[in-house]
Amino acid sequence: xxxxxxxxxxxxxxxxxxxxxxxxxxxxxxxxxxxxxxxxxxxxxxxxxxxxxxxxxxxxxxxxxxxxxxxxxxxxxxxxxxxxxxxxxxxxxxxxxxxxxxxxxxxxxxxxxxxxxxxxxxxxxxxxxxxxxxxxxxxxxxxxxxxxxxxxxxxxxxxxxxxxxxxxxxxxxxxxxxxxxxxxxxxxxxxxxxxxxxxxxxxxxxxxxxxxxxxxxxxxxxxxxxxxxxxxxxxxxxxxxxxxxxxxxxxxxxxxxxxxxxxxxxxxxxxxxxxxxxxxxxxxxxxxxxxxx
Numbered sequence: 001x002x003x004x005x006x007x008x009x010x011x012x013x014x015x016x017x018x019x020x021x022x023x024x025x026x027x028x029x030x031x032x033x034x035x036x037x038x039x040x041x042x043x044x045x046x047x048x049x050x051x052x053x054x055x056x057x058x059x060x061x062x063x064x065x066x067x068x069x070x071x072x073x074x075x076x077x078x079x080x081x082x083x084x085x086x087x088x089x090x091x092x093x094x095x096x097x098x099x100x101x102x103x104x105x106x107x108x109x110x111x112x113x114x115x116x117x118x119x120x121x122x123x124x125x126x127x128x129x130x131x132x133x134x135x136x137x138x139x140x141x142x143x144x145x146x147x148x149x150x151x152x153x154x155x156x157x158x159x160x161x162x163x164x165x166x167x168x169x170x171x172x173x174x175x176x177x178x179x180x181x182x183x184x185x186x187x188x189x190x191x192x193x194x195x196x197x198x199x200x201x202x203x204x205x206x207x208x209x210x211x212x213x214x215x216x217x218x219x220x221x222x223x224x225x226x227x228x229x230x231x232x233x234x235x236x237x238x239x240x241x242x243x244x245x246x247x248x249x250x251x252x253x254x255x256x257x258x259x260x261x262x263x264x265x266x267x268x269x270x271x272x273x274x275x276x277x278x279x280x281x282x283x284x285x286x287x288x289x290x291x292x293x
Contacts, residue, residue, distance in 0.1 A: 011239075011240075011243065014236045014239070014240075015236055015237075015240050015252055016252075016255070017232075017236070018232065018233045018236035018237055018240075018252075019252045019255040019256045019259065020255075020259055021224075021228045021229045021232065021233045022229060022233050022237075022256045022259075023102065023255065023256040023257070023258070023259025023260040023263060024229075024259060024260070024263045024267075025225055025229045025233075025260075026093050026098035026099075026101040026102050026105075026260050026263075026264060027098050027260075027263050027264055027267050027268055028221045028222075028224050028225045028229070029041075029089070029090055029093050029094075029098075029225055030093050030094065030098045030101075030268065031217075031218070031221045032218055032221045032222050032225065033090060033093070033094040034094070035212075035213035035215065035218045036212060036213060036218065036222070037202070037205045037206060037209055038087075038090045038091055038094050038205075039087060039090070039091075039198055039201050039202040039205045040202040040203075040205050040206050041090060041222065042083070042086050042087055042090050042195070042198050042202065043195050043196075043198040043199040043201075043202035043203075044195070044202070044222075044226070045086075045195065045222065045225055045226040045230055046082055046083070046086065046191050046192070046194045046195030046198070046226075046230055047192060047195030047196060047199065048195070048226050048227075048230075048231075049191050049192075049195070049226050049227065049230035049231035049234070050188055050189070050190075050191040050192025050193070050194070050195055050196075051192060052227065052231050053184065053187055053188030053191060053192075053231050053234075053235060054188040054189070054192060056184065056188070057184050057185055057188045060184070061182055061184060061185065064181055064182055064184070064185040065185075066181060066185065066189060070177070070180065070181070071189070073176070073177060074177060074186065074189040074190050074193060075189075075193045075197075077170065077173045077174060077177065077190050077193075078189065078190035078191065078192065078193030078194040078196075078197070079193055079194060079197040080166055080169060080170070080173075081166055081167065081169055081170025081171075081173060081174065081190060081194070082170065082190055082191055082193070082194025082195070082234075083193070083194035083195070083196075083197040083198050084162075084163075084166050084197075085163045085166030085167050085170060085194075086163065086194065086198075087163075087198055088159045088160065088162040088163035088166065089101070089105075089159075089160060089163035089164075089167075091156075091159050092156045092157065092158070092159030092160035092161075092162075092163060093156070093160065094156070095153045095155055095156025095159065096153050096156030096157050096160060097264065097268075097270050098260065098263075098264035098268055098270060099260070099261045099264035099265060099268075099270045099272070099276060100142055100156075100157060100160070100276070101160050101260070101264075102256070102257050102259075102260025102261050102264060103138075103139075103142050103257060103260075103261060103276060103279060103280045103283060104139055104142065104157060104160045104161055104164055104283075105160065105163075105164050105167070105253070105256065105257065105260065106135075106253055106254065106256075106257040106280070106283045106284060106287055107135055107139065107161070107164045107165075107168070107283065107287065108164050108165075108167040108168035108171065108253055109168065109253055109287050110131070110135055110168065110286070110287060111164065111165040111167075111168030111169060112168035112169065112171050112172045113168075114168075115168065115169050115172045115173075116172055119172070130289060131286045131287065131288070131289030133286070134282060134285060134286030134289060135282070135283045135285075135286025135287055136286070137282055137286070138278075138279045138280065138281070138282030138283030138284075138285070138286055139157075139161065139279065139283060140279075141275055141278055141279030141282060142157075142275060142276055142279030142280065142283070170190075171237070171241055174186055174190065174238060174241060175241060177190075178238065178241060178242040182242075183235060183238035183239035183241070183242045184235055184238075184239075186238050187231075187234045187235040187237075187238045188235075190234075191230060191231070191234055240252070253287070254284055254287070254288075257280065257283075257284065261276070261280065
């Protein structure tokens with residue numbers, strides 16, 4: 001096996017591993033925020049992940065330090081694509097089921113496409129528009145099926161949808177930075193700024209509680225979400241976007257969704273209802289139609 005083939009296999013394996021970590025993340029987050037204030041969790045998780053990535057960056061690519069306008073752009077992308085994204089995601093998953101979260105998080109390719117249209121980066125064809133509409137019907141089926149159940153809420157689903165919009169935007173906006181900086185630099189700075197922007201609210205939140213959980217399982221889940229999902233997962237995602245482009249990498253969102261639903265059912269015992277199956281199939285069909293241009 002030649003070097004190019006080995007490199008391609010390693011690259012594919014890194015994206016598949018990132019998809020697994022991102023897919024199981026709703027389960028880890030839902031478990032942690034049942035014991036830890038959600039915004040404190042977001043701030044600590046991404047600040048830690050950003051610092052870890054920055055330390056690796058300083059070791060392997062010390063010259064990749066953004067300055068001036070580029071630094072401000074990374075801060076803005078991190079604030080919206082990481083900070084706001086995960087604030088909405090974390091608050092949402094604390095209110096709704098992890099499986100519904102995973103299904104709604106199949107929609108970022110659509111929001112990335114729409115943002116690309118607004119920015120003049122791409123012009124969706126008719127089937128792209130139809131795909132967006134179809135996927136939204138699927139989301140409505142999932143949300144409607146969860147209404148009245150004890151483990152989901154409309155407010156939580158809408159917050160998760162807001163996070164999905166931010167995640168799709170993060171993938172598209174990050175492409176501008178990836179033309180000038182390596183994926184590790186983009187991941188480290190945007191992740192760190194994402195955690196930093198939530199920190200003031202998180203500190204206020206922390207002053208209103210009497211103490212944090214000391215259970216090892218809670219902090220093991222936190223470490224999983226911070227190191228394997230936020231640090232490694234975001235880096236692998238940015239590297240994938242840098243090499244394949246936003247459209248092809250967002251296709252891996254299908255796998256993220258599947259893993260998210262399966263892990264929610266297996267690990268949390270959530271019900272796999274007909275609405276989730278039907279709605280999930282409609283969402284994925286809509287995403288496939290929208291991106292197949």
